[in-house]
Amino acid sequence: MPTKILDLPVTERVLSGNRACAGCGIGIGLRAITKALDGRMVMTVPASCLTVLGGMYPISSVDVPWVNVAFPSTAAAASGLAAGLRAMGKADEMTVLAMAGDGGTGDIGIQALSGAAERNDDFIYLCYDNEAYMNTGTQRSGLTPAGARTTTTWSGKRENPKDMPRIMEAHGIPYVASTSAVYPTDVYDKVAKARTIHGLRYVHMNVPCPSGWGFDPKDTVRLGKMAVDAGLVVLYEVEDGVFRLTGRSAALAKSGKRTPVADYIATQGRFRGMPDGSVDEVQAWVDARWDGYVRRDTAGR
Amino acid sequence: MSTGTTEVMTGNEAAAAAVKLARVQVVAAYPITPQSPVVEQLSAWVESGELPAEFVTVESEHSALTVCITASTVGARVFTATSANGLAYMTEQVWWAAGARLPIVMCIANRAMAAPWNVLNDQQDSMSVRDAGWVQLYCRDNQEILDTTLQAYRIAERLNVPVMVCYDGFLLSHTVMPVSVPSVGDADAFLPKRPEPLQIVDVNDPRNIGPVVIADPRADASGQSCHGYMEIRALHQQALLAALEVVPEVDAEYAAVVGRGWGGLTWEYLLEDAELVLVAAGSLGTQATVAVETLRAQGVQAGVLGIRCYRPFPAAALRERLVGRKGVLVFDKALSYGYEGPICADLRAALSGEPDAPTVWGAVCGLGGRDVSPDHLVDAARRALADGHAGTRHRPTDWINLRLDG
Ligand SMILES: Cc1ncc(C[n+]2csc(CCOP(=O)(O)OP(=O)(O)O)c2C)c(N)n1
Ligand code: SF4
Ligand SMILES: [Mg+2]
Numbered sequence: 001m002p003t004k005i006l007d008l009p010v011t012e013r014v015l016s017g018n019r020a021c022a023g024c025g026i027g028i029g030l031r032a033i034t035k036a037l038d039g040r041m042v043m044t045v046p047a048s049c050l051t052v053l054g055g056m057y058p059i060s061s062v063d064v065p066w067v068n069v070a071f072p073s074t075a076a077a078a079s080g081l082a083a084g085l086r087a088m089g090k091a092d093e094m095t096v097l098a099m100a101g102d103g104g105t106g107d108i109g110i111q112a113l114s115g116a117a118e119r120n121d122d123f124i125y126l127c128y129d130n131e132a133y134m135n136t137g138t139q140r141s142g143l144t145p146a147g148a149r150t151t152t153t154w155s156g157k158r159e160n161p162k163d164m165p166r167i168m169e170a171h172g173i174p175y176v177a178s179t180s181a182v183y184p185t186d187v188y189d190k191v192a193k194a195r196t197i198h199g200l201r202y203v204h205m206n207v208p209c210p211s212g213w214g215f216d217p218k219d220t221v222r223l224g225k226m227a228v229d230a231g232l233v234v235l236y237e238v239e240d241g242v243f244r245l246t247g248r249s250a251a252l253a254k255s256g257k258r259t260p261v262a263d264y265i266a267t268q269g270r271f272r273g274m275p276d277g278s279v280d281e282v283q284a285w286v287d288a289r290w291d292g293y294v295r296r297d298t299a300g301r
Numbered sequence: 302m303s304t305g306t307t308e309v310m311t312g313n314e315a316a317a318a319a320v321k322l323a324r325v326q327v328v329a330a331y332p333i334t335p336q337s338p339v340v341e342q343l344s345a346w347v348e349s350g351e352l353p354a355e356f357v358t359v360e361s362e363h364s365a366l367t368v369c370i371t372a373s374t375v376g377a378r379v380f381t382a383t384s385a386n387g388l389a390y391m392t393e394q395v396w397w398a399a400g401a402r403l404p405i406v407m408c409i410a411n412r413a414m415a416a417p418w419n420v421l422n423d424q425q426d427s428m429s430v431r432d433a434g435w436v437q438l439y440c441r442d443n444q445e446i447l448d449t450t451l452q453a454y455r456i457a458e459r460l461n462v463p464v465m466v467c468y469d470g471f472l473l474s475h476t477v478m479p480v481s482v483p484s485v486g487d488a489d490a491f492l493p494k495r496p497e498p499l500q501i502v503d504v505n506d507p508r509n510i511g512p513v514v515i516a517d518p519r520a521d522a523s524g525q526s527c528h529g530y531m532e533i534r535a536l537h538q539q540a541l542l543a544a545l546e547v548v549p550e551v552d553a554e555y556a557a558v559v560g561r562g563w564g565g566l567t568w569e570y571l572l573e574d575a576e577l578v579l580v581a582a583g584s585l586g587t588q589a590t591v592a593v594e595t596l597r598a599q600g601v602q603a604g605v606l607g608i609r610c611y612r613p614f615p616a617a618a619l620r621e622r623l624v625g626r627k628g629v630l631v632f633d634k635a636l637s638y639g640y641e642g643p644i645c646a647d648l649r650a651a652l653s654g655e656p657d658a659p660t661v662w663g664a665v666c667g668l669g670g671r672d673v674s675p676d677h678l679v680d681a682a683r684r685a686l687a688d689g690h691a692g693t694r695h696r697p698t699d700w701i702n703l704r705l706d707g
């Protein structure tokens with residue numbers, strides 16, 4: 001049974017007040033993640049908005065052990081934590097969580113991540129996807145959606161984002177999930193499940209970013225949910241190769257009531273001026289992907 | 302002191318033997334010639350259970366040092382090794398390891414940097430990261446590799462700074478010689494368990510390790526002022542300079558237990574009455590000892606001063622031994638391109654302003670494995686002497702055994 005919001009543990013590991021922008025989605029997700037791990041964790045974090053959220057010495061905003069590492073090295077850092085804790089006889093004391101942005105995961109960090117996944121090292125890797133290099137001022141990443149304007153794609157990115165969860169699935173790891181920070185119970189359940197599994201567990205978490213996407217901070221949750229309703233962000237998990245849509249995405253598959261991508265695109269500054277033809281192309285891409293997810297979901301049942 | 306064994310082994314095998322004696326808990330490395338046999342050996346010992354350690358078969362050198370960094374952060378004793386392009390590839394983490402004050406030990410089988418490709422020996426690789434905040438020790442032979450690698454853990458763990466043990470690729474890494482291996486009891490007596498890390502990973506006492514630090518000191522939540530970036534760097538420099546005391550101390554401790562010492566920061570040969578001093582690091586120093594014997598037979602009062610510890614740079618020790626001599630000829634197997642050999646430049650600076658300072662001449666040799674014989678060193682010494690007699694104070698770096706015209 002999916003956890004209900006009122007059933008989430010009340011202990012907060014993300015302290016009130018941090019250096020992220022108003023309305024940032026990362027904090028919502030991180031609260032659910034640290035709750036799912038009950039604070040029995042060490043997280044490792046590369047250069048990113050998450051570093052900023054974590055705080056500047058000597059003040060920290062998060063009440064769990066946290067090891068900062070160089071930008072390309074997150075997954076290897078987690079491998080080292082896992083190996084070190086095993087060598088010290090402390091592996092059972094805490095779950096190792098690697099948490100990095102889309103750039104740190106899909107671009108500069110993909111080599112170390114692929115290596116760790118191939119070795120099936122024992123940690124949870126959580127990519128929070130705000131769909132660009134936000135910490136350095138909103139440059140495109142390999143996971144930036146087509147049409148989005150960034151400071152390195154001034155007239156809109158041409159390519160569709162790379163599908164990180166599928167890349168991770170291709171490594172044959174025991175658990176892969178896709179979720180969104182605006183559904184904290186979906187995040188919670190997936191991380192809580194991942195916690196019970198050994199080997200490399202990959203969770204991809206969409207995170208709306210008011211500053212980088214160009215929307216009012218009060219709309220973070222609303223826009224995050226619109227992305228799911230449009231089928232741009234899909235909630236699912238793949239456990240030992242078996243695919244399952246979850247939460248809102250499972251409900252959408254049943255009702256068949258996905259909303260048009262154009263409605264979502266209209267809400268954000270980064271898509272302003274995107275030609276209708278390009279929106280149609282994205283819609284067609286989303287439709288084809290969605291059909292694939294629904295087919296896999298049906299096959300898994 | 303209890304008896305160990307004497308075995309014929311390569312430099313790489315000597316390094317691996319030391320790692321086993323040091324009871325290293327996590328090894329992560331990526332293959333590159335001429336370092337590979339070290340980690341092949343360690344991997345075999347981990348597989349057979351002879352070395353009860355975690356061996357992480359990473360996909361790159363960047364990840365190799367990353368694994369060492371975080372495993373060391375949680376308190377494990379760690380090891381990696383690399384050469385040339387591998388070292389360059391992990392450079393970001395070379396800095397990170399030092400700045401994070403982790404007692405990592407890394408062996409460097411010294412090799413030439415590409416381009417063009419060349420797998421043979423010079424010391425350009427480790428010299429290029431001399432500024433990163435590691436202790437750098439250079440070895441003369443395979444016995445010194447074994448002993449220095451063990452000593453490196455003691456130095457690193459006393460100071461919380463990482464240590465690079467550098468030895469010449471192929472010349473030592475792949476050349477066999479008899480090496481005396483200390484007994485497990487002696488190694489344990491010399492090298493105690495690793496002390497607690499400076500910063501701890503504990504779910505009951507959570508810390509944010511290595512966060513953003515601003516330039517100035519900043520108050521914590523209770524109003525207590527904490528260090529800024531520059532204070533943290535100053536403390537790192539203090540720890541590194543303390544190695545000028547700790548390296549000889551550890552060498553002496555080792556000699557007391559195992560019965561062998563290596564001179565601490567520097568070593569010397571026929572130096573006492575020498576007027577001309579040949580300076581070098583690594584196996585080149587051994588060749589210099591042969592050269593000075595020839596020079597002495599020719600009536601030149603020559604001696605050798607070998608650099609064992611290059612970082613921190615033993616400036617005071619070098620001044621103490623070199624002021625008052627007539628000339629110093631420094632042989633570098635590396636170059637600060639656009640200037641001169643790194644040891645030569647550092648030595649000049651160390652002697653600068655001393656009223657009785659010797660003339661310092663620089664020579665570069667052995668790049669990409671170019672042959673250097675004691676005769677080459679003798680010829681270079683004779684050229685330096687001639688320049689000295691001619692009153693030349695400044696001259697371009699002498700390129701030994703260079704054949705530009707084919
Ligand atoms: C080797 C290296 N290259 C570049 C940078 C600069 N840099 C820091 S964070 C960052 C982008 C991070 O993007 P992402 O991983 O998506 O996280 P976000 O900031 O969006 O949360 C970049 C390019 C760096 N720190 N290290
Ligand atoms: S730029 Fe975006 S992701 Fe980064 S802190 Fe601000 S809102 Fe959050
Ligand atoms: Mg990002």
